[in-house]
Amino acid sequence: MEQLRETLKGHHLRTTTCREDVLSAFINKKNALSHGDLEGALGESYDRVTIYRTLKTFLEKGIIHKVLDDEGLRYALCSQQCSEEKHQHDHIHFKCSACGKTNCLENLHIPNVTLPQGYQPASFNLLIQGTCPECVAE
Amino acid sequence: MEQLRETLKGHHLRTTTCREDVLSAFINKKNALSHGDLEGALGESYDRVTIYRTLKTFLEKGIIHKVLDDEGLRYALCSQQCSEEKHQHDHIHFKCSACGKTNCLENLHIPNVTLPQGYQPASFNLLIQGTCPECVAE
């Protein structure tokens, strides 16, 4: 509980119940969440718009990062100490076609690629789709 | 012109002017296109819904593939001989933050990654964002 305030303060954000609730949603569910997921999880507690703005703020402040998807954007916690300035990620995302969940594989990072002459890379996003261990087991 | 009919026939599709126009848009513009891009390019010629359905059909038949993006889904031609059955891609996509264009780097394929025990991969999507050669030059 106090941990949430710490995190928000650490990113120079005022503590509001919405921000606390959204943040704890990300912490509790371990998988990536869409705006709709949050709307579902938080019920009627907050206005849709407020959730959109909370996501936008969290993005800017380096609390969450975007997770690309072929069906719709999702978001996940930045594990590392991201900030407004440094906002770097190089881990892989895995989306299970069975359970639909997308997860950060934090300690699995994107292999280097040598781009043709002239291309100046800045950020990388790798999404692997398939079946996750839980769903393979069944 | 006749080439377009060939391609459509080859994927067991009836030739219609909308399909020809959408297909040639993909051929002419070399970069990935969104539904909105097509709507812009084709003007008032066709209904929005028809373009949506054309994209869906092209996807199913293996004429185009999805290109992940952090702002919205795009589509690009399948260079290989994709079909309704086999629809595989392993090339890299590059999005330029300067000109906004996203391109298939056809001959640059996604490096192998060894996933943790239990993960069963099926498809891969790598988007690299940065500056493209044209925009670097300026």
Added chain:
DNA sequence: AAATATTTTGCAACATTGTTGCATTTAAAA
């Protein structure tokens, strides 16, 4: 070449997703 069967299209209506302006409320600072 015409008739038929089948697919595609346009339109309307709707659902979902995301954005903006502004008055009110809330949090932090004084």
Added chain:
DNA sequence: TTTTAAATGCAACAATGTTGCAAAATATTT
């Protein structure tokens, strides 16, 4: 406690995507 600045809710809107159905177009058969 008062003041100041930021965050929220609401309304209205814009953009994006989906569905049902009648009309039009394509391909097939006669």
